[in-house]
Amino acid sequence: MPYVIADDLPDAPAGQRFRALLERPQILRMPGAHLGIAALLAKRAGFEALYMSGAAMSAGMGLPDLGMITVDDVAWHIRQVARASGLPALVDGDTGYGEALNVMHMVRSFEEAGAGAVHLEDQLLPKKCGHLNDKKLADARDMAAKVAAARKARRHLYLIARTDAAASEGMDGAVARAKLYLEAGADAIFPEALTNAEMFREFARRMPGVKLLANMTEFGRTPFFTAEEFEAMGYAMVIWPVSHLRVAARSMEELYGAINRDGGTQSMLSRMQTRAELYDTIGYHDYESLDSTLVRTVVPQGMPDQKQ
Incomplete structure (x- = not known):
């Protein structure tokens, strides 16, 4: 988390x-x-x-x-x-x-x-x-x-x-x-x-x-x-x-070249983090679960009593 x-x-x-x-x-x-x-x-x-x-x-x-x-x-x-x-x-x-x-x-x-x-x-x-x-x-x-x-x-x-x-x-x-x-x-x-x-x-x-x-x-x-x-x-x-940036920049360079050359990302899929892996890295479902416990919709049951 x-x-x-x-x-x-x-x-x-x-x-x-x-x-x-x-x-x-x-x-x-x-x-x-x-x-x-x-x-x-x-x-x-x-x-x-x-x-x-x-x-x-x-x-x-x-x-x-x-x-x-x-x-x-x-x-x-x-x-x-x-x-x-x-x-x-x-x-x-x-x-x-x-x-x-x-x-x-x-x-x-x-x-x-x-x-x-x-x-x-x-x-x-x-x-x-x-x-x-x-x-x-x-x-x-x-x-x-x-x-x-x-x-x-x-x-x-x-x-x-x-x-x-x-x-x-x-x-x-x-x-x-x-x-x-x-x-x-x-x-x-x-x-x-x-x-x-x-x-x-x-x-x-x-x-x-x-x-x-x-x-x-x-x-x-x-x-x-x-x-x-x-x-x-x-x-x-x-x-x-700067090692992480060098690796990432080279990967992005190769990705853009592949899209331009092949018309899509099909040759690069094996080098990608999947959606599930990305969500796991950033804790997507943990945030989603936390949000559901904090944000609760309260439905009004009627008009409050009017005080004279």
Whole structure:
């Protein structure tokens, strides 16, 4: 039964539940899920937390990942994921949508929408995917001020600082920035676009006792590693940010091509979720049953007595 109508709605804030998952010894695995149906499918597969990628949300809106979407756009996605699944989600906060006050507004908006965690990055606008070239970095002190603002604004939200410095400032620069962001109030660090296993191991060695996030995106600068391999390298969390969108987009592309080619969907039926399977995923009959218990028609038996 979907969380939105279940009796066992989470009592603890999403941020507290996210933090509790990180207190366990095993790595926290978070697949990308920026839509309610994706969140339900990921939950059914056994995941306990989700990741919401700015790139996936942007692409889903037909836009490039250049910092073009707004706090309200992202909050709309957060609300549907939180309501559909009840799982705590780590949300991509990009550069914070402005300076310190904007970051505080973002944190409050995301937390109120149901997010469990957020990460901020130290790029300048227009920001780029972390695995592209020619990224422009913010001054480390300016980024630290944003982290401090986020820390001040949050109630329970888990705060992760992302640094894109490894590509332009090397490991020393990335580590120095990470330490500054921790001093400013970050709970964890996300070193983006490391390019080999030794870089991942070295960063972890130089950040003892710090919770670290690894990004396993496809077609980027990071080689393929499994969750277990990241865990062995010293990482507490791993995300697959856009994998679900890549698979879905390719499937839609093939579907439209088949309809145009064949005049119908007959060649694609075996690849579709059936109506019954879709209804089961979204809890259609649970909602229908709940509606019948709540909405009862009362038929008037006659005119009320008229008082003189």
